[in-house]
Each structure stands twice: as C-alpha cells, then as structure tokens.
Amino acid sequence: MEESRGNLYLIPCTLGDTSPLEVLPLLVKKAIEHINHYVVEHEKTARRFIKNVDPKKSQPDLEFQLINKFTNELEIPQMLTPCFEGKDVGVISDAGCPGIADPGAMLVAEAHRNNIKVVPLVGPSxxxxxxxxxxxxxxxxxxxxxxxxxxxxxxxxxxxxxxxxxxxxxxxxxxxxxxxxxxxxxxxxxxxxxxxxxxxxxxxxxxxxxxxxxxxxxxxxxxxxxxxxxxxxxxxx
Structure with a gap:
C-alpha cells in the first residue's frame, strides 16, 4: 500500500509592506501554522513573512529550499522529499502568487507527475x-x-x-x-x-x-x- 503523501501548498504573500491579514484569508494563516518545510525565492524574505503571519511560529523548526530563475530542473525533485515522507510543503514567492509570473511552476508540474496533491490558496495577484x-x-x-x-x-x-x-x-x-x-x-x-x-x-x-x-x-x-x-x-x- 502506498504511503500517505504530503500536499504542496501554494501560499500567496503580500505585494508590499502591508499587514498580511488585511489582504490574506485565514486559510493562509492556518497553512503556515502547520507547515515547517518551504520552497521560497529568498529565505530572509520568507521568514519575515511567516513571522508576520504567525508570530508564535518557531523559526528554528523551519526548513527552506530556494527556487528562482536560476534553478535547474534537476534540482526540483528533491524539493518534494518532505511530501514523500508525508509532510506538507509550502511554496512562497517574494510577492503575490507562486507560479504566476513567479517561480513555482516547475515544482507544481513535478508534484503532478508524482501524484502529490497541489493546493492553491487565495491571495493577491x-x-x-x-x-x-x-x-x-x-x-x-x-x-x-x-x-x-x-x-x-x-x-x-x-x-x-x-x-x-x-x-x-x-x-x-x-x-x-x-x-x-x-x-x-x-x-x-x-x-x-x-x-x-x-x-x-x-x-x-x-x-x-x-x-x-x-x-x-x-x-x-x-x-x-x-x-x-x-x-x-x-x-x-
């Protein structure tokens, strides 16, 4: 029997220096509360965003992998390793929605190829x-x-x-x-x-x-x- 796999969450972020919960739904906060594995453009930017959404989140528990315009296709599969271990992964770009004029599409395509559920969350594009x-x-x-x-x-x-x-x-x-x-x-x-x-x-x-x-x-x-x-x-x- 195939082991349960984690989901790939596409997490929108703010388009600038705005309070996250003014433009993001509660579902984004709930996702960030339980996800510790992230694929992001810049770790520092992502950490700041996560802290703004959930100040109580333990930063030392977070794990980040980077994806940007220089990412090689061969690097993509290992970014989904936590999903194969039953853990959810969140994708966060520097601004707006992942995969829309932002990195993330290659990772989403790889998730579909591996029967990993992709969950797009609502946010500003x-x-x-x-x-x-x-x-x-x-x-x-x-x-x-x-x-x-x-x-x-x-x-x-x-x-x-x-x-x-x-x-x-x-x-x-x-x-x-x-x-x-x-x-x-x-x-x-x-x-x-x-x-x-x-x-x-x-x-x-x-x-x-x-x-x-x-x-x-x-x-x-x-x-x-x-x-x-x-x-x-x-x-x-």
Whole structure:
C-alpha cells in the first residue's frame, strides 16, 4: 500500500509592506501554522513573512529550499522529499502568487507527475487585481512579462502589442523594472496611438496604491512618478 503523501501548498504573500491579514484569508494563516518545510525565492524574505503571519511560529523548526530563475530542473525533485515522507510543503514567492509570473511552476508540474496533491490558496495577484481595476477586456487578456530594454526593440514590441490588442480585442499586460517605470510610460506615450487606452496600476494593495486608465492623449497631460514603485501596465486599442 502506498504511503500517505504530503500536499504542496501554494501560499500567496503580500505585494508590499502591508499587514498580511488585511489582504490574506485565514486559510493562509492556518497553512503556515502547520507547515515547517518551504520552497521560497529568498529565505530572509520568507521568514519575515511567516513571522508576520504567525508570530508564535518557531523559526528554528523551519526548513527552506530556494527556487528562482536560476534553478535547474534537476534540482526540483528533491524539493518534494518532505511530501514523500508525508509532510506538507509550502511554496512562497517574494510577492503575490507562486507560479504566476513567479517561480513555482516547475515544482507544481513535478508534484503532478508524482501524484502529490497541489493546493492553491487565495491571495493577491497583481495581474488579476490590475485587470479587475482596468476596465479592459477581462475575457481575453495576455501577460507579456518584461518588454525589451533597447529603445528600438521596445517601440517595435509596444506597437506589436497594440496591433494584437486591436486585432484580437485582447488586453495586453506587461511590467518593467521599477526604476525604469517612468521611461516605460514615456515610451508608451511616444509609441501608441492617441486613442489607445492605457492602465497604470501601481503599488497595488498598498496605502500608496495608484490605478488609473486613460487614453494616451490624456496621459500626455498627466504627471505621475512611478519610480521604484511596483507597476503593471495594460494597453487596449
């Protein structure tokens, strides 16, 4: 008879310096209370998050394995070792939901291959929250990650996404490194048609949250400083 296996819990965390229980359901706290094995992007960040959710949790009892963009596929299977021993494992990214524009997908795929139950918990996803607040087509949208850094290549990509949005009635989402956000907004203003709608969703769920949708011609008259603030951009033509 096959021994009972632990579950793989996908645990969302806050999108910034917000009290966890203001944006996370009680189920996340309950999961953290009983899980001691974690796969995370950064141990220090994860420990701080866990302490904020459950201050009484014994930190010395916690075990961490790291997963990030440099993780090799061959390293993935051993991350599930506790599950084969009947213990639950939690996956925590640095912000938002594991596996959605964050590490975790490879581990989830490996869990499915090994008949390990995957349990996604409810929490903030900047992509979904931005789409909800944009007023754009929530029936058909695409997340494109980072656009090219080179100005010419970036302009070409922006115009390509604008055409795709028009042809398919598809909202196009993307992000930028926070210290280049202002340059990205300038690139959008210089590359897009005046009537193309742009949503800027910044500091989502934080006290400084800023979400606004305007056509390009009005964005050109709007002043906003996005420097070093986590931001999602969405365009729809």
């Amino acid at each position: 900047s992509i979904l929250l931005a789409m909800m607040a944009s007023g754009f087509n929530g029936q058909n949208f695409a997340f494109n990650g980072y656009l090219p850094i080179d100005k010419r290549e970036r302009k070409t990509e922006i115009k390509k996404l604008e055409k795709l949005s028009l042809d398919k009635d598809q909202s196009q989402l993307f992000i930028e490194t926070p210290y280049r956000n202002n340059q990205m907004l300038e690139s959008l203003m210089a590359s897009l048609h005046d009537d193309t709608q742009v949503c800027v969703a910044c500091d989502i769920t934080l006290p400084t949250e800023y979400i606004k949708t305007l056509p390009v011609k009005l964005w050109k008259k709007t002043k906003v400083d996005l420097n070093k603030r986590p931001t999602l951009f969405i365009i729809q033509r």
